[in-house]
Amino acid sequence: MAAQIPIEHIRNLGGVTRTFTAGSAICGYDDEAPRLLFVLKGWAACSKMLPNGTRFVTEFVLHGGMISTTLTALSRETVRAVTNVTVVAFPDFTSLPKIEAPTFFYRIVIGELMRHHARMSERLANMGRRDALERTGHMLLELGTRVGTSRDYDNCEYFDCPLTQADIGDAVGLSTVHINRVLRDMREAHLLLFRNGIVVFLDRARLADLVDFDETCFDTTII
Amino acid sequence: MAAQIPIEHIRNLGGVTRTFTAGSAICGYDDEAPRLLFVLKGWAACSKMLPNGTRFVTEFVLHGGMISTTLTALSRETVRAVTNVTVVAFPDFTSLPKIEAPTFFYRIVIGELMRHHARMSERLANMGRRDALERTGHMLLELGTRVGTSRDYDNCEYFDCPLTQADIGDAVGLSTVHINRVLRDMREAHLLLFRNGIVVFLDRARLADLVDFDETCFDTTII
DNA sequence: CGCAATATTGAAAACGATCAAGGGTCGTGG
DNA sequence: CCACGACCCTTGATCGTTTTCAATATTGCG
Numbered sequence: 010m011a012a013q014i015p016i017e018h019i020r021n022l023g024g025v026t027r028t029f030t031a032g033s034a035i036c037g038y039d040d041e042a043p044r045l046l047f048v049l050k051g052w053a054a055c056s057k058m059l060p061n062g063t064r065f066v067t068e069f070v071l072h073g074g075m076i077s078t079t080l081t082a083l084s085r086e087t088v089r090a091v092t093n094v095t096v097v098a099f100p101d102f103t104s105l106p107k108i109e110a111p112t113f114f115y116r117i118v119i120g121e122l123m124r125h126h127a128r129m130s131e132r133l134a135n136m137g138r139r140d141a142l143e144r145t146g147h148m149l150l151e152l153g154t155r156v157g158t159s160r161d162y163d164n165c166e167y168f169d170c171p172l173t174q175a176d177i178g179d180a181v182g183l184s185t186v187h188i189n190r191v192l193r194d195m196r197e198a199h200l201l202l203f204r205n206g207i208v209v210f211l212d213r214a215r216l217a218d219l220v221d222f223d224e225t226c227f228d229t230t231i232i
Numbered sequence: 233m234a235a236q237i238p239i240e241h242i243r244n245l246g247g248v249t250r251t252f253t254a255g256s257a258i259c260g261y262d263d264e265a266p267r268l269l270f271v272l273k274g275w276a277a278c279s280k281m282l283p284n285g286t287r288f289v290t291e292f293v294l295h296g297g298m299i300s301t302t303l304t305a306l307s308r309e310t311v312r313a314v315t316n317v318t319v320v321a322f323p324d325f326t327s328l329p330k331i332e333a334p335t336f337f338y339r340i341v342i343g344e345l346m347r348h349h350a351r352m353s354e355r356l357a358n359m360g361r362r363d364a365l366e367r368t369g370h371m372l373l374e375l376g377t378r379v380g381t382s383r384d385y386d387n388c389e390y391f392d393c394p395l396t397q398a399d400i401g402d403a404v405g406l407s408t409v410h411i412n413r414v415l416r417d418m419r420e421a422h423l424l425l426f427r428n429g430i431v432v433f434l435d436r437a438r439l440a441d442l443v444d445f446d447e448t449c450f451d452t453t454i455i
Numbered sequence: 456c457g458c459a460a461t462a463t464t465g466a467a468a469a470c471g472a473t474c475a476a477g478g479g480t481c482g483t484g485g
Numbered sequence: 486c487c488a489c490g491a492c493c494c495t496t497g498a499t500c501g502t503t504t505t506c507a508a509t510a511t512t513g514c515g
Contacts, residue, residue: 057357060444065357080346084353085448103342115338119326122345123303129352130307134280134288136359137405141503173461182360184504189463205512221283225308364471396493407472412495462511469504479494485487 016073018113019047024097029053031171035088035096036078043101045118046076051094052171055086056179066180068125069172071155075121079104092171127226136182139220144181145191146220149201149208154227158210167209239296241336242270247320252276252313254394259301259311266324268341269299274317275394278309279402289403291348292395294378298344300324315394350449359405362443367404368414369443372424372431377450381433390432 024047029035035046035053053070067086070076076088079101103118128151135147149170158166172180178188195201200216202209210216247270252258258269258276276293290309293299299311302324326341351374358370372393381389395403401411418424423439425432433439 055353057353059357059361061361063361065360067353067356077346080349083346083449084350085446086353103339112335115342116326118342119338119345122342122349123300123306126303126345126349126352127307129349129356130278130280130290130309133290133352133356133359134282136356137288137402138282138284138286175461179360185461186463186505187503190503193463223308226306398493408493409473409495410471413471416495456515458513458515460511460513463509465506465508467504467506469502471500471502473500474498476497477495479492481490481492483489483491485489 016047016049019097019117020049022099022114024099026095026097029090029094029096031090031092031094033090035076035090035094036081037087043077043079043082043104045099045101045103046078046096047099048072048074048076049095049097052091053088053094054091054176054180055081055084055088057084057086064179065182066176068128069152069180071152075118075125077101077103077118091176131226132181141181141183141187141191142194143220144183145177145188146195146200146216147222148177148181149203150210150213150217150220150222151227153208153210153213154224162209165209165211166213167207169206170203170208171206239270239272242320242340243272245322245337247322249318249320252317252319254313254315254317256313257310258299258313258317258319259304266300266302266305268322268324268326269301269319270322271295271297271299272318272320275314276311276317277314277399277403278304278307278311280307280309287402288405289399291351292375292403294375298341298348300326300341302326314399354446354449364404364406364410364414365417366443367406368400368411369418369423369439370445371400371404372426373433373436373440373443373445374450376431376433376436377447385432388432388434389436390430392429393426393431394429 026049029051036044048070050072053074053076054066055068055070055076056064056066058064067084069091070088076096081088102114131151135144139147152170153166153168156168158168160166174188174192175185178185181188183191192203195216199211200219201211216222249272259267271293273295276297276299277289278291278293278299279287279289281287290307292314293311299319304311325337354374358367362370375393376389376391379391381391383389397411397415398408401408404411406414415426418439422434423442424434439445
């Protein structure tokens with residue numbers, strides 16, 4: 010199983026390319042035909058609206074990530090484009106009675122579901138047993154690991170992060186106000202900066218240690 | 233895709249049956265050969281030990297549930313038998329380079345991963361955006377829905393629940409002490425009883441309404 | 456330039472954790 | 486058969502974290 014989805018393979022399978030503008034809905038849970046989407050570019054967010062009026066973000070889908078509309082329907086999630094997003098869409102062969110797609114396609118889907126599972130497992134533990142600083146630090150380290158960081162700003166690692174503080178709060182289960190305070194604390198502790206859509210890890214090693222971040226679940230060569 | 237794993241099919245595929253006594257480890261994350269296990273009987277719990285010394289239960293595996301040791305390794309989870317547990321074990325064909333198993337097996341694995349995903353998604357939202365009473369109520373309703381309830385005790389629905397209050401706390405991210413108080417509140421509000429390993433829903437409808445429980449994610453005929 | 460969305464800060468209140476102590480139940484061994 | 490220990494459940498009091506409410510910057514965008 011490859012470490013990452015072979016996007017090139019997928020491009021050549023006759024999927025339909027679609028784009029979504031920032032803020033638009035990629036799929037709701039009462040959609041048309043079931044589809045499998047692979048994100049080629051941009052950030053998307055899977056979220057649930059709860060009856061109590063709050064929102065929760067269950068997953069950010071990044072480059073190479075998969076969106077199964079069958080799955081989002083089952084999970085009662087909505088997927089929305091955070092930035093402009095490009096995807097390739099396929100009919101959702103996974104729910105057909107017979108194997109109808111190249112067999113390696115099944116392996117790709119299973120791999121994606123597993124990576125996804127590993128992230129959710131980590132995030133569950135995160136939300137259940139860690140405090141605000143650990144949760145937010147963890148989330149930002151996860152995102153940095155997944156999108157990949159560059160080096161600049163006095164040789165610190167950084168990455169572009171199009172999320173608002175509210176998005177992050179909705180993803181880690183904290184109020185926007187508190188995310189703001191946590192970010193200030195991290196800034197004052199010279200751990201990281203988050204300004205103008207850019208996250209700079211001022212001291213990534215210390216941060217990772219502080220929030221005990223373990224890349225295993227994200228930087229997967231296993232699956 | 234079937235609503236449930238066709239255990240009969242699986243039994244006839246030459247898997248090896250194994251049993252584990254209550255409390256023993258079913259797999260840790262440094263296990264031997266990767267395997268796929270299907271639980272025939274009993275309750276198991278997937279959990280993570282965090283560096284801060286706390287435990288978090290990411291999933292309870294019940295009758296018909298699947299355990300992939302590849303996946304638990306990736307997620308750095310440990311699986312422990314809560315009660316005595318019987319499983320059928322297969323080599324983990326999902327990580328082989330070629331399709332090596334009956335193709336419907338792939339569909340079974342994908343279905344299980346999706347159901348699993350839907351539960352985790354629901355639990356994430358639960359932990360992130362609901363209070364203690366809602367979380368615990370939700371968890372018990374989820375378990376009741378998954379194992380199936382019987383009627384007795386003045387015609388109330390009930391089910392056998394082998395978990396301790398500590399287990400539940402570790403699964404919903406609350407302290408044991410607080411779980412205890414929440415259970416007392418629910419008892420005093422005539423919503424449910426949890427005594428001697430039995431959960432009785434005294435007023436299931438009102439409870440489900442109070443914690444806004446939605447069975448869609450659990451009672452799946454879709455996948 | 457002005458509006459809307461986002462970020463920031465303070466003060467008060469709520470919620471859940473933690474600490475500490477006691478009670479019940481079960482199984483084992485004397 | 487009883488005593489003991491292990492484990493689980495229960496309750497009270499206190500402390501800390503995070504939420505909420507409210508008000509004010511700041512930024513981005515048409």
